[in-house]
Amino acid sequence: MNLFTSSTLLTLLMLITPVMVSSTDFYKNNKYQHYVKNMTLLAFITSLVPMTMFIHTNQEMLISNWHWTTIHTLKLTLSFKMDYFSLMFMPVALFITWSIMEFSMWYMHSDPHINQFFKYLLIFLITMLILVTANNLFQLFIGWEGVGIMSFLLISWWFGRTDANTAALQAILYNRIGDIGFLLSMAWFLHNTNTWNLQQIFMLSQNPPTLPLLGLTLAAAGKSAQFGLHPWLPSAMEGPTPVSALLHSSTMVVAGIFLLIRFHPLTENNKLIQTMMLSLGALTTLFTAICALTQNDIKKIIAFSTSSQLGLMMTTLGLNQPHLTFLHICTHAFFKAMLFLCSGSIIHNLNNEQDIRKMGGLYKILPFTTTALIIGCFALTGMPFLTGFYSKDLIIETATSSYTNAWALLLTLTATSMTAIYSTRIIFFTLLEQPRFPPLMNINETDPMLINPIKRLLIGSIFAGFILSNSMPPMNTPLMTMPLHLKLTALTVTTLGFVLAFEINTYSKNLKYPYSSDSIKFSTLLGYFPTIMHRLSPHLVLTMSQKLATSLLDLTWMETALPKTTALIQLKASTLTSNQKGLIKLYFLSFLITMTLSMLLFNYPE
């Protein structure tokens, strides 16, 4: 038991060392990248120890280190919660980060600030692990904000590009809106349960009212790009491909879902929150799947695919299955990261070409990347006995056989078939057919720093589902009987999607493309959501504020109300009451006559 605590803390401490070294000379030379990558590898191996101990003994642990402060009755300590979720997530996250760091040594090879890039990736990893192992809400919030900041810094890595800055700002703003919900829940818990520790919260509020859970759902919607707060995720593809692979597919965007998984003892008693999560997730998954169907940028298609899977995770939480959601997080991380790495390989080899309409015929040229891409897409769609099958098929089975909202179920099934459709789109446009890129391309994939990460993630994509689901202790009684048509639902809709997509893709072989009706614009313009929300509401708000501040306050109240009105009234009164015509002699004469007449009349009355 001794090794449990020490290896966990050693994992976290090992990762801080390269960050501390960055103020010395070691930061400046080329060895720093290898140092960071090797540290991550060692941290991964060290984190395997607590994971295997947990699988063996099923004993959770809580490490409470350092008493920071006590404010009245609130005691804040530095505490780490080592339960099933954090212990299984840490090795997965470290494995994927190790692979991505090795990949980015190839991808960002010619970047002058590559050491800073690695430092940022490492700080991101540290804050993510703080988030995952936090036992109180304050520490979780530190990790939460930390991943938000690192996301901002990494999306705007190429900050000379306007779109990158806009995308980073968009990410920060949408995450901030979610943070409002987080702070609301923190305040509610502090007020009602007098603590931010998870154990005390779970003990004291068995049937919580909806408000704190609503706040947590809002926080998850902001961080995990649910519908309404989703546009930042496709825009975040402005960052380099390793950033997209690490942050916006595997680790950061699942932070919101992870938060809701952590609070599953509270959500399992509140039916309203479950219905809300179910509907929000179903809407997200269908909407982003529709948007993914007509995108032309390969990274954006994979981003929307991530968003769709996040919606699926939220739906699973709405079905009261937190452990299944967690399994989907882990398996999804493998194949999504691998898809991003393959797209990075394609992009770099085609000289930074990201538009799939200008790729093609890479089937024979890049055999390894082709293999990885196809297996990744199959794993994504839930091909039987690959990784995605163990989580995705189970989710669909649970959804079809539980007493739940039929509309949400229908949306989820439609989105599942659309997953197959856009996966086929990626495969068809990038790999098959004739090449559509300029002929003089220097294409090779012989560098081991490119091949080894993809190879590792490939093995993970094939076997990790099996391994993870076998090490998962069963939380509910599994469903023993199921009608055959319900069992085959996921497979059927996926196959339907594949067939439909292949049929449609052959249309593009004609020379004249028959343009469809205007309803395709709904998908290409991302459902008009960015157009309306990013243009219309700021315009309305700014116009209203201009009217209030300038016209109402300055011009009306301060200028016209008293001073100018007084001047105007005086002017009008004087023109009304005086009718002078400047006849001075007449006025004098009348004065004289009046005076004489009055003196005569009053002196001689008779």
Add this chain to the structure above:
Amino acid sequence: MSLVHINILIAFAVSLTGLLMHRSHLMSALLCLEGMMLSLFILATLTILSTHFTLANMMPIILLVFAACEAAIGLALLVMVSNTYGTDYVQNLNLLQC
């Protein structure tokens, strides 16, 4: 009323008529104003001296001081009118009409 007083009062009345019925020049009005002031001064002095009303001995002198100030202001206005219009005809003073 003694004859001297009536004489001075008639002088005052003639100046008043001249002030109110002048023809075209503003200067004549100002001159008649001065005549009014002068006749008032003489009337006051004669009355006070003949009734030995010593307490009011200051009054004509103060009246003269104020008349001088008023003459100065009148001349300043005349100069301004003359600068604007070239002459001091009264029919030019019709800017305030509406």
